[in-house]
Amino acid sequence: MVQVSYGQSGAGRIWRRFRNHKLAVMGLAVIIMLVFCALFAPFIAPHEPTKIGKEFESPPSGQYLLGTDQVGRDVLSRLIFAARISLSVGIGATAIATLWGILLGLEAGYFGGITDMFIMRIADVFMSFPMLILIMVVSSIVGSGLSRIIFIMGVLGWPQVARLVRGNVLSIKEMDYTKSAVTLGFTTQRILFLHILPNTISPILVQATFGVARAIIMESALSFLGLGVNPPAASWGNMLTDAQSLTTLTERPWLWLPPGIMILLSVLAFNFVGDGLRDALDPKSIE
Amino acid sequence: MKNYIIRRLLIMIPILIGVSFVVFFIIHLAPGSPVDLMISPTMTPESRAALEHNLGLDAPLYRQYFTWLGNVIRGNLGYSFTSYRPVAEVIAERIPATFLLMGSAFVAGLLIAIPLGVASSLKPHSLFDYGATFLAFFGVSAPNFFLGLGLIFIFCIKLRWFPSSGMFTLGGGGGVLDAARHMVLPGAVLTINISGRFIRYIRSSMLDILHQDYLRTAAAKGVPFFSRISIHAFRNALLPLITLAGLEIPTLLSGAVVTEQIFAWPGIGRLTMDSILLRDYPVLMGLNMMSAMMVLLASLITDILYGIADPRIKYR
Numbered sequence: 001m002v003q004v005s006y007g008q009s010g011a012g013r014i015w016r017r018f019r020n021h022k023l024a025v026m027g028l029a030v031i032i033m034l035v036f037c038a039l040f041a042p043f044i045a046p047h048e049p050t051k052i053g054k055e056f057e058s059p060p061s062g063q064y065l066l067g068t069d070q071v072g073r074d075v076l077s078r079l080i081f082a083a084r085i086s087l088s089v090g091i092g093a094t095a096i097a098t099l100w101g102i103l104l105g106l107e108a109g110y111f112g113g114i115t116d117m118f119i120m121r122i123a124d125v126f127m128s129f130p131m132l133i134l135i136m137v138v139s140s141i142v143g144s145g146l147s148r149i150i151f152i153m154g155v156l157g158w159p160q161v162a163r164l165v166r167g168n169v170l171s172i173k174e175m176d177y178t179k180s181a182v183t184l185g186f187t188t189q190r191i192l193f194l195h196i197l198p199n200t201i202s203p204i205l206v207q208a209t210f211g212v213a214r215a216i217i218m219e220s221a222l223s224f225l226g227l228g229v230n231p232p233a234a235s236w237g238n239m240l241t242d243a244q245s246l247t248t249l250t251e252r253p254w255l256w257l258p259p260g261i262m263i264l265l266s267v268l269a270f271n272f273v274g275d276g277l278r279d280a281l282d283p284k285s286i287e
Numbered sequence: 288m289k290n291y292i293i294r295r296l297l298i299m300i301p302i303l304i305g306v307s308f309v310v311f312f313i314i315h316l317a318p319g320s321p322v323d324l325m326i327s328p329t330m331t332p333e334s335r336a337a338l339e340h341n342l343g344l345d346a347p348l349y350r351q352y353f354t355w356l357g358n359v360i361r362g363n364l365g366y367s368f369t370s371y372r373p374v375a376e377v378i379a380e381r382i383p384a385t386f387l388l389m390g391s392a393f394v395a396g397l398l399i400a401i402p403l404g405v406a407s408s409l410k411p412h413s414l415f416d417y418g419a420t421f422l423a424f425f426g427v428s429a430p431n432f433f434l435g436l437g438l439i440f441i442f443c444i445k446l447r448w449f450p451s452s453g454m455f456t457l458g459g460g461g462g463v464l465d466a467a468r469h470m471v472l473p474g475a476v477l478t479i480n481i482s483g484r485f486i487r488y489i490r491s492s493m494l495d496i497l498h499q500d501y502l503r504t505a506a507a508k509g510v511p512f513f514s515r516i517s518i519h520a521f522r523n524a525l526l527p528l529i530t531l532a533g534l535e536i537p538t539l540l541s542g543a544v545v546t547e548q549i550f551a552w553p554g555i556g557r558l559t560m561d562s563i564l565l566r567d568y569p570v571l572m573g574l575n576m577m578s579a580m581m582v583l584l585a586s587l588i589t590d591i592l593y594g595i596a597d598p599r600i601k602y603r
Contacts (some may be wrong), residue, residue: 023421128582129575132541133559137571138313140563217430221545224432225560243436244549250444260433267428273465275424 015127017280024276028151037083049081050232060254070242078234081257085235088264089150089219090212096154098208101161106192107118107161108171120166123159124254131156140226141171146229149222153215164207168200175199202281209274220263237262292591299583304356306579307572310351329483336364344367355572364576367563374573378558384454387466389543392474403482404489405521411494419486426483431476431542435549452551471580473550481535482540488531492524499523525596533589535581537582564584 004186019025037044052071060067066075108119138152172178173196181195222228223237231238236259243249243256302347318343318555330338331603350395358365364374445452449471496502497520547556555574561569 081557097329114414121302122305124302125309127537128302128306129310129583130540130578130581132539133544133575133578134310136544136563137310137575140566141314141316212429217428220430221432222483225545225548227563237430240432240436246444247438249436253440256433256436260430260436263430263433264425267430268424271424271428272321 007161014280018276021272021276021279023272024279027269027272027276029280030174030265031273034083034087034266034269038087041081041084045074045077045078045080049073049077059252061091065208066258067252069255075239075254077259079236079262082234082236082239082259082262083266085146085229085233085265086216086219088146088236089153090216090266090270092150093153093157093215093219094211096150097157097211098161098204100155100158102197102204104158105162105165106169106196109166109281110173110188110192110196116166119162123162126156127160128133132221135222136225136227144222144227144247146233149219149228153218157211157215161204161207161211163199164203166204169196172196172199186228201256202277205279206274206281209270213270213279216263216270217267236260288591288598289592292587295587295590297582299552299587302583303576303579307356307359307576308352308576310572311355312348314571315348315351326551330472332444359576364573367570368567369565369570374569377487377570378555378573378577381438381553381558384552385543385547385556388473388547388552388554389477391538392468392481393478395478397485400482400485400489403520404486405493405516405524407486408490408497409492409516416490419490423483423486424481426486427556428483431480431546432549433548434476434479435473438475439549442472456465456551469550469552471548473552477542477548478548481539484535484538485528485531489524490526492527493520496520496523522596526593528590529596533586536585537578540578540581544566581595 041049050073052073053068055068056070058068066079069075069078104119104123108116134156135149135152138156139149142148142152177190178195181191186195219228220235220237220240223230223235224240225234226238226241228237229235240256248255293554336345343351346354355365359566366372370377394575403419403422407416410416426527432456439451448468451472452469454469454549455465476553502515505519510519543554544556546552547554548560550559555577557575558570561567562574
C-alpha cells in the first residue's frame with residue numbers, strides 16, 4: 001500500500017504521469033471542448049436548435065455550416081446543444097451510480113456478514129440483466145426523457161462500483177492504520193469516510209471515468225431507439241434515428257455523420273482519459 | 288467439482304426469483320395497460336373488461352405474480368399477448384439466429400484480438416502497440432448503431448457487396464450461404480466491439496506474465512521463442528481472460544439488441560424491442576428470465592473453465 005500524499009507534489013506527480021499518455025491528453029482536450037460547448041451553447045450555436053426554418057434538408061452552406069434536417073433545423077446548432085444532453089447524462093448517471101456504489105460497497109465490505117450477503121446478492125440480481133435491455137424496459141414504462149434517463153441509469157449502475165469498493169475495503173480494513181483507528185475509538189462513520197474511503201478513491205475515479213463513457217454510449221443508443229431523449233430536444237442519438245431511412249443514408253450524409261462522429265469522439269475521449277488516469281494513479285507504475 | 292456445480296445451480300434459483308420479482312413489478316407498475324393497444328375504438332367497456340379478465344390483468348398484482356411464478360415452475364411461461372402463442376415457443380424460434388450471430392462474432396473477435404493483443408504486449412510502446420491500442424479503444428467506443436450505419440453505407444449502398452437486412456433473401460432459396468452473406472455486416476459490428484475489449488485484456492494480462500521468472504528459465508534452457516509465448520506465457524494469460532469473457536456476455540446481449548434492430552436480424556434482440564413497443568408482458572418476462580439465466584450460466588461455465596485452465600484451483 002502506498003501512502004497517498006495530498007500535497008502539491010502528489011498532484012504534480014500524477015499530472016506528470018498523465019501527460020505521458022498522449023492519447024489521454026488528447027482526450028482531455030476533447031472533453032474540455034465539449035464542456036465549453038455545453039456551457040456556452042446558446043452563445044456558440046449560430047441558430048436556435050429547435051427553430052424550424054424554411055429550407056428542409058439543405059446541404060451544408062455558408063448559412064448552415066452542416067446543413068439542415070428534415071424540418072429545417074440547423075444541424076450544427078443541434079449538435080452543439082446535444083453536447084449538454086450527453087454530458088449531463090454521462091456525468092449525472094455516473095455520479096448517482098458512484099455515490100450509491102460507494103455507500104453500499106463500504107457497508108458491505110466493512111460490516112461483512114449478513115449485510116454483505118444481502119447487498120451483494122442484490123448486486124448479483126442487478127448484474128445478471130443485460131443493462132441496456134433492463135433500461136429499455138424501464139424507460140418504455142416509466143417514460144423517457146432526460147431526467148428520467150439519468151435517474152434510471154444512475155439507480156441501475158451501482159453494482160459495479162459497489163463490487164470494486166467492497167473488494168478494496170476488505171483489504172484496507174485489515175491494514176494497521178484502520179485497526180489503530182478502531183482502537184482509538186473513532187466512530188464508524190469517521191473510519192469509513194476519512195480512513196478507508198480516501199485510500200480507495202483512485203480506482204473509483206478510474207471506474208467512474210469509464211462509466212461516463214459507457215453512459216454516453218447507452219444514452220445515445222436509447223435515444224437512437226426512441227426510448228431516450230425525445231425530439232425536439234437534440235441528442236446525438238436521436239439525430240441518428242432518422243438516418244435509418246435509405247435516402248438519408250445515401251444522399252444526406254451531413255445528417256448522420258456528424259452526430260455519429262461526436263458520439264465516437266466523446267466516448268473515445270473519456271475512455272482515453274480513464275486509461276491515462278489508471279496509469280497515472282497506479283502506485284506501481286514506473287516513472 | 289460436482290457438488291460445486293450443484294451448489295452454484297441452487298444459488299441461481301433465489302437470484303432468478305429476485306430477477307423475476309424486480310422485472311415483474313417494474314413492468315406491471317406501468318401506468319396504462321397493454322389492453323389499450325389491443326382494443327379498437329368501437330369496443331364496449333364490457334368486452335374490454337372481458338379481455339382484461341382473459342389475460343388475467345384484473346387480478347391484484349401480487350396474485351398475478353404468484354400465478355406467473357407457479358406456471359413457470361410447472362414449465363409454462365404463459366402466452367404472448369400479441370400472437371397468442373406460447374412464450375417458450377416464440378422465444379425458442381428466435382434463439383438460433385441470435386446464437387449464430389453472437390457466437391460467430393465472439394469467435395471472430397477472439398481470433399482477431401489474440402494475435403493483436405499478444406503481439407502488442409511483446410513490443411510495448413512501439414508503433415504497432417499504439418496502433419493496436421487505438422484500434423482497441425475504437426472498437427470499445429464506437430456505438431454499434433453508428434458502426435452499423437457506416438457499414439451499410441459503404442458495403443451495401445456504395446459497393447453493393449452484402450445485403451443490409453434480414454437473414455435470408457426474400458423469395459430466395461435460403462440456405463447456408465445466403466444466411467452467411469446476410470450475417471457478414473451485423474457480425475462485423477459485433478466483432479469490432481468484442482475484439483476491441485479483448486485486445487486490451489490480452490495485452491495487459493500478457494504484460495503481467497512476460498516478466499515472470501519461469502519465462503526467463505524457459506528462455507535459458509533454450510525453449511524456442513514461439514512455444515515460449517504460446518505455451519508458457521499465453522496459457523497463463525488465458526486465466527483472467529476467461530473470467531473477463533464471461534463478464535462480457537451481458538454486454539454482448541445488449542449489443543445484439545441494437546445490432547439486430549439495425550440489420551433486421553430475426554433474433555432475440557428484435558423480439559425484445561418489439562415486445563417492449565407492443566407491451567407484450569409475458570414475452571418480455573420470458574426474455575428477461577432467459578437473459579438472466581444465460582448470464583448466470585455463462586458465469587458458472589466461466590468458473591468451471593477457469594478450473595480446467597488452472598489445475599491449482601480446486602472447487603469444493
